[in-house]
Amino acid sequence: MHGHVNGFLHDLPSHPNVELVGISEPDAALRKKYMEQTKLSESVFFADESAMLKAVKPQAILIYTAPADHRKAIEIAAPLHIAAMVEKPLATTVPDAEAIAKLSAQFNVPVLTNYATTWFPANTAVYEALNKGTVGELRKIVAYDGHRGPKEIGVGPEFLDWLTDPVKNGGGAIVDFGCYGIDLTTWLMHGEMPESVTAVTQHMKPEIYTKVDDDSTIILKYPHAQAVIMGSWNWPIDRRDLAVYGSKGFASAIKTDGLRVHLISEKQEQVEKAAPLAAPEDNSLDYLTAVLTHKMEPKGDLTALDTNVKVVRILAAALESARTGRTVMLAPAKH
Numbered sequence: 001m002h003g004h005v006n007g008f009l010h011d012l013p014s015h016p017n018v019e020l021v022g023i024s025e026p027d028a029a030l031r032k033k034y035m036e037q038t039k040l041s042e043s044v045f046f047a048d049e050s051a052m053l054k055a056v057k058p059q060a061i062l063i064y065t066a067p068a069d070h071r072k073a074i075e076i077a078a079p080l081h082i083a084a085m086v087e088k089p090l091a092t093t094v095p096d097a098e099a100i101a102k103l104s105a106q107f108n109v110p111v112l113t114n115y116a117t118t119w120f121p122a123n124t125a126v127y128e129a130l131n132k133g134t135v136g137e138l139r140k141i142v143a144y145d146g147h148r149g150p151k152e153i154g155v156g157p158e159f160l161d162w163l164t165d166p167v168k169n170g171g172g173a174i175v176d177f178g179c180y181g182i183d184l185t186t187w188l189m190h191g192e193m194p195e196s197v198t199a200v201t202q203h204m205k206p207e208i209y210t211k212v213d214d215d216s217t218i219i220l221k222y223p224h225a226q227a228v229i230m231g232s233w234n235w236p237i238d239r240r241d242l243a244v245y246g247s248k249g250f251a252s253a254i255k256t257d258g259l260r261v262h263l264i265s266e267k268q269e270q271v272e273k274a275a276p277l278a279a280p281e282d283n284s285l286d287y288l289t290a291v292l293t294h295k296m297e298p299k300g301d302l303t304a305l306d307t308n309v310k311v312v313r314i315l316a317a318a319l320e321s322a323r324t325g326r327t328v329m330l331a332p333a334k335h
Contacts, residue, residue: 009037009038012285015283015285015286015289017285017286017289018285018288018289020040020044021044021056021058022044022045022046022052022053022055022056022058023040023044023045023046023052024045024046024047024048024049024051024052025045025046025047026047026048027158028047030158031045031047049061049073049076049077050076053076053077053080053082054080057080058082059082059083059292060082060083060084060085060110060288060292061073061077061082061083061084061085062084062085062086062087062114063084063085063086063087064087066162066165066168066169067086067087067089067090067091067092067168067169067170067175068091068092068093068096068167068168068169068170069168070086070090070091070096070100071091071096071099071100073086074086074100074103074104074111075099075103077109078103078104078106078107078109078111079103079107081107081108081109082109083109083110083111083112083288083291083292084109084110084111084112085111085112085113085114085284085288085303086111086112086113086114087113087114088113088114088115088179088180088183089113089170089175089179089183089308089311089312089315090111090113090305090308090309090311090312091312092167092168092169092170092171092175092312093170093312093316094312094313094316096312097308097309097312097313098309100305100309101305101306101309104305110291110292110298110305111305112287112288112291112298112303112304112305113183113303113304113305113307113308113311114284114303115179115180115183115302115303116240117145117180117183117184117240117242117302118183118284118302118303119277119282119283119284120240120253120256120257121256121257121274121275121276121277122242122253122254122255122256122257122258122259122274123184123242123253124274124277125251125253125259125274125275126188126242126243126244126251126252126253126259127187127188129244129251129259129261130188130244130246130251133248134248134249134251134261134263135244135245135246135247135248135249135250135251135261135263136246136247136248136249137224137246137247138188138224138225138244138245138246139224139225139226139245139246139247140225140226140227140228140244140245141181141184141185141188141189141225141226141227141228141242141243141244141245142227142228142229142230142241142242142243142245143180143181143184143185143227143228143229143230143241143242143243144181144230144232144235144239144240144241144242145177145178145180145181145229145230145231145232145239145240145241146173146176146177146230146231146232146233146234146235146238146239147233147235147237147238147239148233148234148235148236148237149205149208149209149214149233149234150163150164150176150233151208151209152208152233163176164209164210164211164212165211165212166211166212169212170315170319171201171212171213171319172201172209172211172212172213172214172216172233173201173212173213173214173215173216173231173232173233173234174199174201174213174216174218174231174315174318174319174322175231175315175319176231176233177216177231177232177233178199178216178218178229178231178315178318179231179311179315180229180231180240181218181227181229181230181231181242182218182220182229182311182314182315182318183302183307183308183311184242184302185220185227185229186307186310186311186314187300187301187302187307188244189222189225189227190300191300191306191307191310192222193310193313193314193330194220194221194222194227194314194330195221195222195223195329195330196220196221196327196328196329196330197218197219197220197221197314197317197318197321197327197328197330198218198219198221198321198327198328199216199217199218199219199317199318199319199321199322200216200217200322201213201215201216201322202214202215202216203215204234205233205234209233213322214232214233214234215232215233215234216229216230216231216232216318216322217229217230218230218231218318220314240253240255240256241253241254248263248264248265249261249262249263249264249265249266250262253274254271257273257274257276258271258272258273258274259271259272259273259274280295280296281296284303287303313330314330317330
């Protein structure tokens with residue numbers, strides 16, 4: 001069970017258009033734990049996903065499993081024409097991402113990927129500063145994401161178990177937090193794929209994280225720009241920072257809703273609060289509802305399947321680069 005499910009269960013009561021009809025969890029002890037925590041009826045809990053879907057017939061499932069298991073969950077749901085929203089990243093391998101995209105197309109069901117950073121007004125403000133030409137032609141994107149480490153911040157044992165498993169999670173900090181910056185970069189670049197990917201990972205705390213990296217830097221090279229993505233379990237404080245640098249200046253996000261802009265033409269930087277995101281694009285559940293009711297068409301945005309298949313391709317190249325110590329060249333996109 002993904003630790004982010006706690007946030008979902010906490011926020012659920014504030015979404016009157018969303019009804020929780022079933023929870024599938026094969027671990028009996030974990031089911032009991034969530035029954036006690038949530039005070040939900042025992043009838044809501046199932047040991048098997050397939051049995052749950054046939055019994056309650058939901059419109060969509062939210063997948064809070066290890067990323068390596070996303071494909072299996074969607075293989076069960078998609079033929080029943082049930083949409084899915086997975087916690088980031090979409091998948092751990094390119095074959096799994098491509099298989100998920102094929103299922104989505106075959107059964108005409110949406111598959112979305114949820115990142116906390118999608119719903120930060122600050123990131124949209126940075127995107128708009130770039131798109132409107134405020135900072136000029138893009139030169140560099142810098143993304144910092146992470147925290148002190150999953151064990152250090154006290155994540156639950158069932159979450160920590162797969163988060164530090166190189167197969168179930170696909171890697172350590174490079175996957176857990178590198179995917180955020182890759183997703184944001186792909187969005188800022190309007191879906192353009194980089195020419196090359198170079199990545200370095202390190203084990204700063206091998207006594208804690210014995211099987212996976214805990215620090216990563218990924219460099220994405222584009223014809224006229226570069227992205228530097230730093231995902232780490234070694235930041236002294238929580239990081240969710242994004243900045244774009246252009247020919248006229250730079251714009252950077254300050255936490256969730258602050259914006260800092262400094263242009264060559266101005267002596268001082270401007271700091272302001274980013275405009276709130278408009279519903280239903282301000283949170284994951286309302287966005288999912290809008291997609292299910294055909295009010296939103298996810299394409300090219302931070303949650304969209306086309307974006308996130310690219311994210312997995314870039315992440316796979318980063319993992320290969322870190323493993324081999326070499327830059328990975330990516331084939332030009334087919335038109």
